[in-house]
Amino acid sequence: MEDLDAFVEELLNGLVALPEEKMRLDLLGRRLGAIDPEDAARCLDEIYRAGANRKSRIARATLIDHDGLKEAIGKGAYRQISEAAIRLGFGKVSRLFSDLLPVKAGLSGYDKEEEAAMEFISLGRRRSLARSRIKDTIDRLLSDPDPVVVANLLNNPRITEKEVLKIASKRPGSPAILKLIVSHRVWSKRYDVIKAVAMNPYASPKVSVALLEFLMTQDLKVLSEDRNVHPALRLGAKELLAQRGAGERH
DSSP states (O other), X not given: OOOHHHHHHHHHHHHHHOSSHHHHHHHHHHHHHTSOHHHHHHHHHHHHHSOSOHHHHHHXXXXXXXXXXXXXXXXXXXXXXXXXXXXXXOHHHHHHTSOOOOSOOOOOSOOSHHHHGGGGSXXXXXXXXXXXXXXXXXXXXXXXXXXXXHHHHHXXXXXXXXXXXXXXXXXXXXXXXXXXXXXXTTGGGOHHHHHHHHTOTTSOHHHHHHHGGGSOXXXXXHHHTOTTSOHHHHHHHHHHHHHHHHXXXX
């Protein structure tokens, strides 16, 4: 591609102009899927190299929805971009496109005696209760393993950040539920929430790797030494720390 910088700038401007995440994913998928895989990999690398301005932050937030991106680009083009990123040595991009399993896996669900009774309530009823304005009902549903129940909780105007943090920090946790949290229009903007998901070893590494860019330096240092998280996450944290250190020296 002759003018990669112009392409990236036009893409960023297009993403910022769109009001919904799904629309941004569709645009990103169309533009990346229409160019050479190596150029697409270079484009993504440029997005990650850009400063922490509003445009690049919106683009990086869009990349958190790994499955949505894969669907938008198409499986064939997605695989080719992944292979191109590996050939070109773009570590951040290749980790983002790698189908890594969480470092820990287990059954998520009710684990406290006072919450266990919820398991005997029908799924439809629990989904309805998740919209309740009663705090005790909300508290009892925080460990529910059903993504729809949790989605209703996240949209409930009575839920607080403290309660969302309980879901984000739960171990064992559900990768699907953790992804729901960091894709939410409100809770994805709360620093403590995205930090809790990034540090949760039950989160998908693809999601956690995408969140690294939003973490403060002191939290990256913790992650770079945390043996409970995926090795790819530790490596990504170390590389980002080195990058920030180099920026401070110039």
